[in-house]
Amino acid sequence: MGFSRSNAFRRLRLWARSRTATRVLALVLTIAIVPLHSADEKHIVIYAPGTTFSLPVTDRDGREYVGLLESVEPLGTVSARVDGTHWKLRYNDGESDFTASRNRARVRGHDMDFPGNFLLENNRGLVPLVSLGTLLPRILNASVSFNPVSRRLFVGNVATHFTAQLSKTTPPRLLMNFTAPVNPTIATEPGRLRMSFTREPLVAPGTPTLTFDDKSIPSATYLENNGVAEITVNGGTPLMASFSNDGRTITIAPVPQQPPGPPQAPAPAQNLPSAAVPGNAPKAVPANATHYYAVIDPSHGGDDRGVALSDSLAEKDITLSLARRLRQEFESRGIPTLVLRDSDVNVPLDERAAQTNTAHPTIYVALHAASDGKGVRLYTALLPSGVENNGPFVAWDTAQTRLLPTSKAAAQNVAAEFQRRQLPVRTLQAPLRPLNNLTTAAIAVEVAPASGDVADLTQPAYQQNVVSGIATAIASMHNQLGGAP
């Protein structure tokens, strides 16, 4: 009996050890594999006037596919419906008819063949990635330039070109001039400075490798891959980049030598957004964050139409469109984002607040639209004076009290970004639920027409300018917002 009991204990210990070992191994493998997987995730980036967006690319039968509706949705008024084996797409005034498992479609009255079959999955239409170059010009009725290898597609004349010229001053400086403002992610490592352009429609120079007759900055290379354009500047010494001319000029120069002093720890490789300025470098948002950094709340929905902006245009539709664009802007900056409604449904205000508080984001952005006035109005909560919520429980109606200074700082930062973009902006407090019920920094953005014409609200370029301003401002104040729960 004693023998068998000790044997059982030994087996139990071995089993426990093996389970622990298995868990540790699984954890190590997960840590090792997940970032590689996410880095290798295939994307296509579509650049169009006023908007840039990224879409996932999936593999089917050894071929790369992409959702067709998603590819054109941000570019105009789009709807799709399934009719038996047919999938009908309406883009602005043109209709296209695709048939499941066929490689022929009828687009704006013309039959078209494309490589690979059209796939219909859960009412979602997928087309072979390589077919976008032939399908989209006809669907959009616009010129399209597509590089399927680097997965970058340009609609219309949106390309940004650049020139690079070495100025042989002391120290030497490499001046890179762009035809439009750029905002690359910059990574420095020994011997090189790498600029990744994820949102800019940058196109290749005449030759992919540029050489300069200088030891400090001998060469630069241009590369495109997985929707990203990358310029790598090789240096004999550590290099730094600075921006000027409203983001149209980047100057690369050797890092000034430190005067002799106490020994310092070696600087680690940096990976900073380009908006970084010395002494105010925002931390990169951790890619493996376990919570949503931002919550976007497209107000109204379902039977709550919000403001009747025109006979056919409701506030709920504009807020949803803005929310989708804002999510793309946040995610293109590596900010994990939750959208409280992604379809035409009515979510009660209390539920919006509860969902947000449960997600513990760092920032909440409510989106509204208006027909009166011009530009953008930013709101923070209007709370009773002298209320304190310092105990373990907070009053529902005044839950925002402790976070109000952070919310106001976020609103001011977004306002400053809009001013930089020459958009009329006004900052106010407002009795607007659920702002007062939130335990995170919270702002509401009410978008009015830019020129007073309500049609502005549906313009992709205007919407994109607004959401890009919000995302830029919030990404740039990550350090300030990071202190919020």
Added chain:
Amino acid sequence: MIPRHLQIAFGILLLAVLGMGFYVGRIRGRAQQAEPAADSRPVAPPAPGPTERVTLYVANDAGGILRAQAASIPLPYARQQRAEELLRALLDIYLGKDSPHPLAVGSEVRAVYLVDPGLVVIDLNAAFANGHRSGVLEEELTVTSIIQTLAANIPDILRVKFLVEGKERDTLAGHADLSTMYDTIAVSQLVAQMQ
């Protein structure tokens, strides 16, 4: 034999009862005569006090602002009636021909109650809320205009609560919160930003 003093007391009481009966009869007769005459006359307006100079906070949609506007209106002495007269004067501007902040036709304040020291309850009619234009700023201008007009002219108002047709309502027209009480100090600070 009944003592003499009891006979005198009984006599006095009898006279008093007869006198009271006669008096009640006269009063009742007068009341019956007065009633039909009162019904036939229009209800007299509340007795106004002297005309007073007040400050109305008038919303202006053009700039999205509130403007302090001086006005002279007859105000009763009672605080509750003063509040009603102030809001009546404000709504007259909003319902007028060249309104800077138009309200729906038929918009009215049904009643204003001073139910607690510092608390005012404003009961709006359904036309006011159901016909109000939707929008964060439009609704905010209406709410702050009403609250600030009361707070600026009637001392010791600390909180304001809105009802619609005597019932609670979530928002005025989809945006401005009507579910909670407004703190007049916070609203005053906001109004300073909106001027």
